[in-house]
Amino acid sequence: MTYLPTQVQGRWYYLYLIQDLYSRKIVGWEIHEADDADHAVSLLKRTALSEGIHAMSDKPVLHGDNGSTLKATTVLAMLHWLGVKPSYSRPRVSDDNAFVESLFKTAKYRPEFPARGFATLEDARLWGCDFVHWYNFEHRHSGIRYVTPAQRHALEDRAILAARHQTYLQARERHPARWSRGTRDWTPIGAVTLNPEREAVVRNHVHAEDIGPLAA
Incomplete structure (x- = not known):
């Protein structure tokens, strides 16, 4: 999860995002006005359905930071129900989630990212939709030999x-x-x-x- 600035000082939108480590593809994302574990649960369930997690013999591992959202009881219960094992970054180890951090930096340095913040939640979601499409289907990623994540x-x-x-x-x-x-x-x-x-x-x-x- 990362913060997206708004045009109101001290107010933020929250980008929830799941990236497949092997392909670098963004397989799930949502943007909300508040940081809430229920949003993470919804994203997990929707992403698991779209990626066919239920049919996998070897379930994936979900790695995230040490924030309270990903450690909430409802999130852990959903992961258990999906058969997905949680993993968390080690304290004071900056590269434990380096792939997603690099993705967030790419997103916020794109020319389409508003320098003065987003005016509305709808604006933020429209930007997110465009960015995810570009990143997955147009961006030739240097870390995977210049093919697209998709x-x-x-x-x-x-x-x-x-x-x-x-x-x-x-x-x-x-x-x-x-x-x-x-x-x-x-x-x-x-x-x-x-x-x-x-x-x-x-x-x-x-x-x-x-x-x-x-x-x-």
Whole structure:
């Protein structure tokens, strides 16, 4: 959740947002006049329905900050009902929710974001609708090899990146003098972790899957 300024000093609107860590896609969002756990519950339920959480054998984990909203009894009850495990940022660890924080910064530095704040709640929601559409379907995200979050979420990124790789190889073949090194790396991004120090854990897990389970 992040604050959106209004044109009234001391008054804010509240953007509730859920981002898929793997694809970077915004899978759920709402904007309200007040910070209330009921809004978070509504967003969780709606997002779970749209993403088909009930049919997943491996349920996702919902990571958020240590705010009271995400720890409210009603929110925890909804997560339990959905089979989703909650996760929270560690105290004084700034990069525990770095992906969403980066997204919020992108949103607030877009030229469409009003420098003097939003006049009405309707204005804020219209801006949110436009931003989410741009971010999901038009924004070529540098962290996922310049495909859109929607393309990666739909598992279309591998075919797109393979086609780009072939285009670069053909360009180098036609004009070899222009290439002093290899072509750009268009290998799809693999596993994504919240914290850099956990990457070794992911690598070991992937390696263990490649060689099969270990027997004691």
